[in-house]
Amino acid sequence: MIFKVLYQERQDEVPVRERTKSIYVEAESVREVRKKLSNRNYNIEYIQELDEAHLNYEKETGKLEVENV
Template identity: 65%
Template sequence: MIFKVLYQENPSEIPVRERTKSLYIEAETEREVRDKLIDRKLNIEFIQALDDAHLEYEKQSDLFKVETV
């Protein structure tokens, strides 16, 4: 399953929408996503499992790239 992760790069600051970034990662569960990203020290705002329709929509973006961890 592909998950979309919304995050801030600086974990010590409060989230600001204009600085929110996203990445895509393959995992079985949300917990597995968090475990894979723990060493990156990100301020994770939200993790969303993408269904087929949403995944196809996200693939249309030039920024879509599934991270390998």
């Protein structure tokens, strides 16, 4: 499964939409995504499992680059 992770780059940073970044991670569960990203100092706001329609949309826009974690 592919998950979209919305995050702030610093753990102590207050979430502000204009500074929110996203990455795509392949994993079996949300827990596994968190485990894979635990060594990074990210303030994770939201983890979303992408369904087929959303995945296709992300591919079409050219934004989909799966992070190798």
